[in-house]
Amino acid sequence: FAKMEVTCSAPQMFTEPHRRGTPLPLNPLVEENRSRANVPNHLLESKVYAKLKSNSLIQAEPAEVHFSGFELDKDYLKMLKLINISSEVMNIHIIPTQTKHFQTSYTKKYRLIPGLAYTVKVQFCPDEWRYFYDCIRVHCKGEENLLIPVHAYPVIDDLHIPPHIDLPAIPLGQSHAIPLRCSCPIDFEFQVFVIQPSEAFSIHPLIGVIPACGEVNIMVTFTPVQYETSQVTIQIVVSQFNTKPFLCTITGSSAPYLGIRYVN
Numbered sequence: 001f002a003k004m005e006v007t008c009s010a011p012q013m014f015t016e017p018h019r020r021g022t023p024l025p026l027n028p029l030v031e032e033n034r035s036r037a038n039v040p041n042h043l044l045e046s047k048v049y050a051k052l053k054s055n056s057l058i059q060a061e062p063a064e065v066h067f068s069g070f071e072l073d074k075d076y077l078k079m080l081k082l083i084n085i086s087s088e089v090m091n092i093h094i095i096p097t098q099t100k101h102f103q104t105s106y107t108k109k110y111r112l113i114p115g116l117a118y119t120v121k122v123q124f125c126p127d128e129w130r131y132f133y134d135c136i137r138v139h140c141k142g143e144e145n146l147l148i149p150v151h152a153y154p155v156i157d158d159l160h161i162p163p164h165i166d167l168p169a170i171p172l173g174q175s176h177a178i179p180l181r182c183s184c185p186i187d188f189e190f191q192v193f194v195i196q197p198s199e200a201f202s203i204h205p206l207i208g209v210i211p212a213c214g215e216v217n218i219m220v221t222f223t224p225v226q227y228e229t230s231q232v233t234i235q236i237v238v239s240q241f242n243t244k245p246f247l248c249t250i251t252g253s254s255a256p257y258l259g260i261r262y263v264n
Helices: 040-044 258-263
Strands: 049-053 058-060 065-068 076-084 093-095 102-105 118-124 132-139 145-155 163-165 175-181 190-198 202-206 207-210 213-221 229-238 248-254
Touching: 065 258, 076 145, 102 132, 118 132, 118 145, 202 207, 202 229, 207 213, 213 229
Parallel strands: 049 145, 065 145, 163 248
Antiparallel strands: 058 076, 076 118, 093 132, 102 118, 132 145, 175 213, 190 207, 190 229, 202 213, 229 248
16 A cells, blocks of 8 residues: 555544444545556655645645545546745646546646645546545645645435434333434444433444445433433434534423323
């Protein structure tokens, strides 16, 4: 595998999840670089590229390129600007992406004047369901060289977890389901953390897999020991790249004679 100048932030690896099928790998899969014989470049071999976002000469907008969600064999395009933020006219060297799923193109300028930018087109075409990584490198004379990471990854578009759930008035011991749906043809692992616990609630499962093109339920059971209003806050983490945890506060209240009312 080719050496990367920065470490990709991978999704959290869960411990011994209950698996169905083959879940999406949580560790980044880094593709072999194209043959260096086809892209000879001493700047690629001899320089270190570790600076992110900007230095005193060039600023990258955005600092990282993300292709969030995709369909197989479909072309996607993102734009990257490399802006001259200095007061000097300069010449920079752009080393494009190196793996076959990403293509980089731009119009070469002999000199880049202050305030102007290179507009770099980054194209992506996936042929399998997995995480892809590459990067664009920018060599600046006498400065720390820039690294612009390029990520592409599948996501669950139809995962909707409300921030608040008010349980209906139901007899004690009945359960409420929080559905986790996935329209992608791959599995995603998930884990539930109880942030604000309550003895009146039980949550299960706390770890599992959202099946490919399927659904799994997180069951919330409300069993208070007295007639009162209680709440629990949970955090749901899904193993897709660059994801943010979902916070959900669940509120339940109990009252006398609910069981009789439901029987009647």
